[in-house]
Ligand SMILES: NC(=O)C1=CN([C@@H]2O[C@H](COP(=O)(O)OP(=O)(O)OC[C@H]3O[C@@H](n4cnc5c(N)ncnc54)[C@H](O)[C@@H]3O)[C@@H](O)[C@H]2O)C=CC1
């Protein structure tokens with residue numbers, strides 16, 4: 439279905455997404471472009487694709503990932519609109535930009551082209567990511583092909599358009615929140631005498647293992663927490679401190695803040 443896959447903006451997220459797509463569609467020809475060409479060249483070399491300019495991606499590819507920052511999207515698509523308008527073959531634009539919905543992409547691209555909006559996260563780079571997506575003016579066949587294409591990224595889930603900003607706050611932004619938590623736990627360990635490298639390794643492995651345990655055993659987080667807190671034991675004292683300091687409310691508010699920022703980016 440997607441015989442040639444391109445990426446415009448070969449940064450952190452776009453590169454990880456193209457790497458996953460390359461695994462999902464090993465027969466597809468790959469193209470990528472970036473403002474500083476060295477990044478696109480390195481990615482193309484790694485994936486056996488070609489580094490080209492934005493115009494060539496827009497002219498050539500049947501699936502075009504847009505991996506630039508939301509604030510750059512208008513300028514990038516304004517340059518590409520005349521090229522896209524000249525195409526007579528079918529192509530799909532796939533935007534990963536936070537806060538821009540499919541209608542915004544169509545408006546900026548100057549046509550009612552098929553658009554997929556996806557929200558990936560950085561763990562896509564190791565095949566353990568989350569990608570939510572929806573399509574507008576796409577066919578079911580294109581969405582099915584996209585689902586297959588992205589499977590190597592991790593959990594790939596079709597979602598209603600209005601839910602994407604909320605999903606973005608949980609899993610798109612989540613790795614940053616999780617990294618803060620890991621770092622803070624490690625700092626606590628260091629304060630208590632653990633060497634830094636050991637503290638970080640223990641904290642990261644613990645987060646991975648906790649998530650795995652929850653998912654594989656189908657446990658509710660509350661069950662998992664209760665299973666660690668022995669009556670009169672050590673863990674419940676840590677839970678008490680986190681509750682006193684508003685840990686849960688802070689985590690909830692962090693997601694809500696990202697959601698509100700998504701809404702404002704789209705205006
Ligand atoms: N970093 C993350 O965790 C996530 C990012 N996203 C979205 O992914 C997009 C990219 O974000 P990052 O990868 O973090 O940023 P980044 O800064 O790493 O990548 C953006 C790339 O676009 C390139 N670029 C800028 N202007 C360009 C132009 N005119 N033509 C071609 N390339 C151009 C830059 O050189 C850079 O390599 C954003 O829209 C963001 O909302 C979505 C989910 C998660």
Ligand SMILES: O=C(O)[C@@H]1CCC=N1
Nearest residue numbers: 535536606610611612
């Ligand atoms: O903060 C950002 O711009 C991106 C969008 C979702 C996660 N990170």
